[in-house]
Amino acid sequence: MRIIRSIGWIIASMILVIAIWDGVAHITNSPLMPTARNIGKVLPKVIINKDTYLHLIASIILVLKGFGLSIIIALPTSILCFRLKIYSRIVLPSHEFIRYIPVPAFVPLCAVLFGIGDLTKVILIFIGTYFQLVFIFISDFLTTPKEFEESARTLGLKGLKLIYKITIPASLSNLLNTVRITFAWAWSYLLVAEVVNATRGIGYLVIQSYRVLNMERLVVLLIVIGIFGILTDNILKFARITICPWLKNDKKK
Amino acid sequence: MTRKNNFLEIQDLSVGYYEEDEYVDVLSKVYLSCNVHEIVAIIGKSGSGKTTLLKAIAGLIPIRDGKVILDGKLVIGSARERGLVFQEYCVFPWLTVRGNIELGSKCGADTRPEVVKDEVERLLKSTGLLEHQYKWPSQLSGGMQQRVAIARTLAADPLLLLLDEPFGALDAITRLQMQELIQSIFEEIKQGILLVTHDIREAALIADKVALLSGSPATTSKVWNVPNPRSSTNPLKLPPEQERVATEIFTLIKAE
Numbered sequence: 001m002r003i004i005r006s007i008g009w010i011i012a013s014m015i016l017v018i019a020i021w022d023g024v025a026h027i028t029n030s031p032l033m034p035t036a037r038n039i040g041k042v043l044p045k046v047i048i049n050k051d052t053y054l055h056l057i058a059s060i061i062l063v064l065k066g067f068g069l070s071i072i073i074a075l076p077t078s079i080l081c082f083r084l085k086i087y088s089r090i091v092l093p094s095h096e097f098i099r100y101i102p103v104p105a106f107v108p109l110c111a112v113l114f115g116i117g118d119l120t121k122v123i124l125i126f127i128g129t130y131f132q133l134v135f136i137f138i139s140d141f142l143t144t145p146k147e148f149e150e151s152a153r154t155l156g157l158k159g160l161k162l163i164y165k166i167t168i169p170a171s172l173s174n175l176l177n178t179v180r181i182t183f184a185w186a187w188s189y190l191l192v193a194e195v196v197n198a199t200r201g202i203g204y205l206v207i208q209s210y211r212v213l214n215m216e217r218l219v220v221l222l223i224v225i226g227i228f229g230i231l232t233d234n235i236l237k238f239a240r241i242t243i244c245p246w247l248k249n250d251k252k253k
Numbered sequence: 254m255t256r257k258n259n260f261l262e263i264q265d266l267s268v269g270y271y272e273e274d275e276y277v278d279v280l281s282k283v284y285l286s287c288n289v290h291e292i293v294a295i296i297g298k299s300g301s302g303k304t305t306l307l308k309a310i311a312g313l314i315p316i317r318d319g320k321v322i323l324d325g326k327l328v329i330g331s332a333r334e335r336g337l338v339f340q341e342y343c344v345f346p347w348l349t350v351r352g353n354i355e356l357g358s359k360c361g362a363d364t365r366p367e368v369v370k371d372e373v374e375r376l377l378k379s380t381g382l383l384e385h386q387y388k389w390p391s392q393l394s395g396g397m398q399q400r401v402a403i404a405r406t407l408a409a410d411p412l413l414l415l416l417d418e419p420f421g422a423l424d425a426i427t428r429l430q431m432q433e434l435i436q437s438i439f440e441e442i443k444q445g446i447l448l449v450t451h452d453i454r455e456a457a458l459i460a461d462k463v464a465l466l467s468g469s470p471a472t473t474s475k476v477w478n479v480p481n482p483r484s485s486t487n488p489l490k491l492p493p494e495q496e497r498v499a500t501e502i503f504t505l506i507k508a509e
Contacts, residue, residue, distance in 0.1 A: 147342035151402070154311050155360040155409045156333030165356070169347040246346050250391040 010230070034216045042216040043223065052205070052224065059190055059201040062118060066125025067186035071179060074130050078137035079163060088138075099131040103189050111197070121193035121201075128189035129182050136182065140174035141167065173244045180236035184229060191225075261287040261310075261413055261445060265319035268302070268309045269470070276317075278470035279305045283319070285464050285473055287413070292439060292446045292482070294456035296502060297466035298509070303449040306466065307415045310447065311337045324412055333360050336406035337415040340422055343402035344390040351377070351386040353401050357408030376404040379441060380434065396427035400434065407442065414446045421451065432459055433486050453506075454488040457499040465502060467509055475505060 022036035046052055081088035106127050110120045144167075152166040168175075194203025202225060209218035241247055266283040269276050279302045287293045295303050308314045310321050312331035321328040323335065336357075345353055354376050358369040377383045380400040390398050399419050406414060416435075420428045436459055439446065450456050456463045461482045467474040480494040491499060 145342040147339045148345060150308075150311075150313050150331075151337060151339060151343070151345075151406075153313065153331035154333065154335055154337040154411075154415070155357055155406070156331075157360060158331075166345070170345070172347065244347065246348075246389040246391060249389050250346065 032213070032215055034219060038216050039219050039223075042220050046217060046220045046224065052202075052221075055200055055205050056202050056224070056228065059194065059203065062121050062193075062201065063125060063183075063186050063190050066122040066190070067129055067183060069122070069126050070130040070133050070182075070186070074133035074137055075175075078134050078141065079167065081134070082138050082141040082167075083163070092134075095131050095134055098127070099135065103128040104192050107193070116197045121190060121198075124193045125186050125189045128192075129186050132185065133178065133182055136178045137175060140171045140178055143174065144170045173240060173247055176236070176240040176243060180233060180240065183232060183236060187225075187229065187232075260289050260324045261285075261447075262322045263306075263310070263319070264322070266306075266309065266316060266321065267318035267470070268305055268314060269317055270314075278317075280309070280466075280472070281468075281470035282472050283466070285476070287445045287447060287462070289445055290439075290443055291461045292435075292448060292459055293462045293464060294448045294450055294460035295464050295466060296450060296453060296456050296506075297471065298506065299451075301466045302471040303466055304417050307337060307417050307447065307449055310413070311335045311415055313337070333409045334412045335415060336409055336411035336413070338399070338402045338406050338417065338419050340418040343419070344398045344405070346390050349387050349389055350382050350393070350401050353390070353405045354382075354408050357405035361408060361410040372408055376408055379438060380404045394427070395423050396431055399423070399431060403435075403438070407438070407444070411444060414442075414444050416446060416448045418449050418451065420455070428455075429486075429488070432488065435459060436483050436486060439483070452488070453499050453502045454491060456502070457491055457495040458485065458488045459483055463498060463502060465505060467506070477501065 018036050025033045025035045077091065081091060103124055106124060107120075110123050110127075114120045114123055148170045149162065149166055152162055157165055190201070191203040191206070194201040195207055198204035198207070202221065206218060206221050209215070209221060263283055263285040266280060267278060268280040269278040271277070283306060285293065285295075295306060297303050305314065309316055310328065312328055312335065328335070345356070348356060351373060354373050355369060358364075358372045358376075361369075361372070363369075374383075377386050380403065382397070382400055382404065385393060385397060390401065393401070403414075403416075403419070420431045423431060432455060435446075435448075439459075448456070448460065457479060459482070460479055463477045463479060464473050465475045465477075466472070477498045479498050481492060482495075484492050485495070
């Protein structure tokens with residue numbers, strides 16, 4: 001019942017967006033602003049086209065590589081920063097500095113250093129998410145009540161045992177929530193990279209449509225990206241509850 | 254391991270913290286002792302340093318001066334010999350009731366699987382948690398969660414149990430039940446217990462000794478030996494000797 005109600009709200013929200021879009025399209029009456037009806041005609045063609053999915057999968061693989069690398073490096077870095085003051089004093093200022101440089105500004109540098117292939121896209125996703133993840137992961141660790149660790153220390157837990165038996169499980173639900181939220185950023189940075197140079201990927205399709213001013217197809221591709229985003233978000237929410245089963249009964253989750 | 258009387262001795266203890274490069278004393282010249290199988294209640298106004306004292310004994314905060322000696326050994330840092338139960342965030346929410354107690358037992362002196370299993374079963378029974386063993390802490394009431402925390406701490410087989418206002422967040426009825434539970438558990442264990450409480454009657458009811466922390470920085474201003482401790486389970490109707498101690502404590506705190 002809850003799922004049906006949730007889907008109902010999503011549909012209602014989408015209808016509202018479509019109604020506003022269509023209203024603006026009719027008022028402006030511009031070929032660059034396709035009506036909902038014209039978009040609706042193109043939608044099935046794009047959705048049943050195998051190529052759309054091949055490009056989507058190519059994009060997903062790049063995101064998983066870049067974002068996965070970010071998580072793998074950000075998690076131990078944030079644990080070390082959280083645990084060792086000296087480490088955080090050495091590491092965090094440089095991370096803070098890089099965190100404020102917009103990802104698109106790295107595109108020329110990465111293109112020169114790593115070429116214009118997939119590696120550059122992976123690196124851009126990494127730059128866009130890693131430096132943010134470190135700070136949010138640290139914040140996740142800090143918001144966990146310190147009494148958990150203090151209790152555990154009086155049970156005799158120390159060092160690595162304390163980290164994997166208490167620090168990580170105590171923050172796990174928050175860490176997974178952070179991963180869910182920042183996954184959307186990874187996706188955005190991939191599109192930034194694919195817009196600059198690509199021969200495949202969903203961003204490439206968007207740019208192709210823009211170049212030939214096929215606005216209906218362009219909007220449909222944006223819808224596909226949006227649907228994929230909602231699906232991913234829900235899969236990650238489900239994964240979080242599955243990995244952290246104690247949250248099912250927690251009213252504060 | 255032989256466990257002597259006066260097995261916890263706190264001598265001339267001073268503890269504080271730095272606030273903008275200035276050292277602030279919280280406790281100064283605290284003296285206290287606890288025998289094996291004895292409950293010592295620590296009482297005092299809010300902010301009198303009761304929790305700080307427990308944390309210093311637990312080795313969670315550094316000691317400036319003085320020493321804490323447990324079972325003839327100088328206390329340095331945290332260890333499973335001094336188990337601490339907090340008022341809040343006392344259980345690990347990512348572990349079931351059984352998982353919480355199992356974790357404590359796996360930190361104990363004997364971690365053979367069969368010993369851990371037996372110990373967990375025994376504690377589940379003695380704390381009345383057997384039928385809740387596979388529940389998550391979020392499915393339990395506050396009193397039940399405190400039972401889990403106490404069982405988990407006992408599972409690690411500490412020499413000393415440190416309870417930091419463990420019933421402070423509970424309603425009156427649950428509090429009475431927990432006081433009874435502590436008394437019944439206490440009969441089964443060999444550990445000493447240091448209990449921080451705001452409740453004078455609770456202190457007089459279940460403790461062998463009551464220590465009053467007062468002043469700024471706080472010190473042990475008086476220690477009472479309670480005659481016939483735990484001779485009643487009703488804090489509303491204390492036996493005359495305990496009532497006298499409770500009245501004395503109340504008068505002294507009021508006069509501060």
